[in-house]
Every structure is written in C-alpha cells, then in structure tokens.
Amino acid sequence: MTIADIIDWSLALMPVLLMAALFAWLDVFKLMSVREMAGLLLLGGATALAAWPVSGAVLDQLPMGFSFYSRMVAPWTEEMLKLMAVILLFAGNRIGFKLDAVISGFAIGAGFSVVENIFYLTRYPELAAPVWMVRGLGTAIMHGTTAAIMAAVAHELGERSARRAGAAFRLNPLWFVPGYLTASLIHLAFNYFPDRPMLVMMVTLVLAPFCLLALLRFGESEAQNWLAEECTIHEMMLAAWKSGRFPDDTSGRRIAALARRVSGQEAERIRAYCMLKTELVLAAERELQDGDRHIAPEQRQRFRDQFAQLEAMRQSMSRTGFAALRPLLPFSRNDEWELSELRELIGRD
Structure with missing residues (x-):
C-alpha cells in the first residue's frame, strides 16, 4: 500500500x-x-x-x-x-x-x-x-x-x-x-x-x-433529572419494604393482596425478593449518577452476591407464584436496563 x-x-x-x-x-x-x-x-x-x-x-x-x-x-x-x-x-x-x-x-x-x-x-x-x-x-x-x-x-x-x-x-x-x-x-x-x-x-x-x-x-x-426522580421513588419503596410494610402505591397494594392469598412462607419470599431487587435498582441508579463507572472490589463482590441471591429467591418461589408476581412488580423497562448496566459494570475488569 x-x-x-x-x-x-x-x-x-x-x-x-x-x-x-x-x-x-x-x-x-x-x-x-x-x-x-x-x-x-x-x-x-x-x-x-x-x-x-x-x-x-x-x-x-x-x-x-x-x-x-x-x-x-x-x-x-x-x-x-x-x-x-x-x-x-x-x-x-x-x-x-x-x-x-x-x-x-x-x-x-x-x-x-x-x-x-x-x-x-x-x-x-x-x-x-x-x-x-x-x-x-x-x-x-x-x-x-x-x-x-x-x-x-x-x-x-x-x-x-x-x-x-x-x-x-x-x-x-x-x-x-x-x-x-x-x-x-x-x-x-x-x-x-x-x-x-x-x-x-x-x-x-x-x-x-x-x-x-x-x-x-x-x-x-x-x-440527570430522571435519575434523581427515580432514586427518590425507589428510596421510598425500599424504606417501606424494610419497615415491614408494602409500598403505598398501585403495585404495592396488588403485591400485598397477592401475599395474603399465598402461604406465609411464600409471602415472605415475595417480600424478600421485592426488597432486594429494589435495593439493587437503587444501587444501579446511584452508580449511574456517580459517573466514574468504577466499583471497589469488595463492593463489586457484594453486588455479585446480591444478584446471585436474587436469582436464588426467584428459583425458590413456585412457578405459578412468580408468574402471578411478575406483572405486579413496580420495576419498569428502564429499571431492568439499569440492572443490566450494573451487571455489566461488576463484570468488567
């Protein structure tokens, strides 16, 4: 050439x-x-x-x-x-x-x-x-x-x-x-x-x-505006889950109704799954706000463990129970995208 x-x-x-x-x-x-x-x-x-x-x-x-x-x-x-x-x-x-x-x-x-x-x-x-x-x-x-x-x-x-x-x-x-x-x-x-x-x-x-x-x-x-708004919403949701209540919104009331129709053990699994997923979505939003796209090794491992725990919780629910829960979950398509970004971030390096 x-x-x-x-x-x-x-x-x-x-x-x-x-x-x-x-x-x-x-x-x-x-x-x-x-x-x-x-x-x-x-x-x-x-x-x-x-x-x-x-x-x-x-x-x-x-x-x-x-x-x-x-x-x-x-x-x-x-x-x-x-x-x-x-x-x-x-x-x-x-x-x-x-x-x-x-x-x-x-x-x-x-x-x-x-x-x-x-x-x-x-x-x-x-x-x-x-x-x-x-x-x-x-x-x-x-x-x-x-x-x-x-x-x-x-x-x-x-x-x-x-x-x-x-x-x-x-x-x-x-x-x-x-x-x-x-x-x-x-x-x-x-x-x-x-x-x-x-x-x-x-x-x-x-x-x-x-x-x-x-x-x-x-x-x-x-x-930036969207993340600030979403963080506020998910902080309120997480506070409700951690206090033992259901979030006071349409999704929370529907999940509460579902929890009353299943066994106590299944209801506890539903609550734990929703609480952990809310925590992970909030963490993903905070990482996006942070902007440096860097996570300390110990924090990266903690997120990996939480994702594994979330999947284990999903597997522990009955197939019909999770099928009933899934359309009631308050997580949007953008929330799922945020989780995928967090998964990619902890998989880097």
Missing part, C-alpha cells in the same frame, strides 16, 4: 470513527465500553453488507452519485436498514438514556459508512484524495447523524412507556416512523446536490456536530 493509498483510506474512514469515539468520551455516564462500541460498529457494518446486493450494482464513481437510485432510492433503503439495527437495540433493551440512543445510533451509522466506503475504496482506487475527503467528512458523518436522529426520536416517543411499563412493555413500531422519515429526508437532501460535493460536505460538518451535541446535552440533562 502506497502513501497515497494510506491517505485515501484515512480520509475515508477515520473522521467518522474519531467522532464516534469523541461522543462516547463526552458521555458523562460513561455508558459505552470499547467492546460495546465495537459491537455497534459491526452491527452498522452488517447493515451496509445487507445493502450491497442492491446498491453495489449501481455504485457511482463520484462522492454523491448522479443516478436516480443514488439520489432518490438509496436514502430510503439505507435508512431503513440502519433503522432495523436501531430497532434491534430497542427490542433488546440496550438503550436507556437519550444520550445512549444518540451515541448508539451514531456508532451504527459510522459502521455503515466505514463498510460502504471500503466498498468504494476497493472498487475505485484510482479516485483522487478530495473524493475520499468528501466521503469521509461528508457522507460518513451524514450516515452517523441520521442514525443518531432515528434513535433519539424513537427514544423520545417510547420513553414514557419504557419508564412506566415493566413486564407489560410492548415495542410500538410507530415510535420509529417519524425518525425514519426525518433521517430519510435529510439523506435525500444530502444526495440532491451531487455537483456540489464540497459545499454539502461543509454544511454537514457545521450542522451535524451542532445537532448531535445539542441532543447529547439535552439527553444529559434529561437523564
């Missing part, structure tokens, strides 16, 4: 990867590990591979093609493929905060653009460095931004349900439609001026970081 080739590949691939790393570094909650970021990049790359059977046959030899497919069809198909990856993250409860959604979405778009640009680099090695600069600083950043917007809009629309529903949570496809339409229209506008690639690149470099940083700042503020 010549020096010119190294320059071309660097221009085409590095800017969007560096921007993804920058956004992960700016996350005050430090939610994204290197392994998770790599996984998201690979997921985005897989969506580009899925697009290849269609788009690979009609690639243009310019930063933004002149063909009808490149200008009018590709934005809709490519954004739909990236949306499938975003939906996969939401379905697996891998996104909690809005800033988490923005960073995850951008990483998916970055992975898509890296694989797409590798296609171009290997197919058209004779193209000059300015072409790869436009693709690296323009097209690639656009792909990351549109995926981030899709994820952020879906999070905004589904946030209330995720914070309220627990076992009853259902993913609503309509949450993803506005973000998909917005991303596709942005992509369409980007491809609409193939004869002015430098101008489009400059506009992208100005608007995309501004939009993404605004979303990150809003997401950070929203997450």
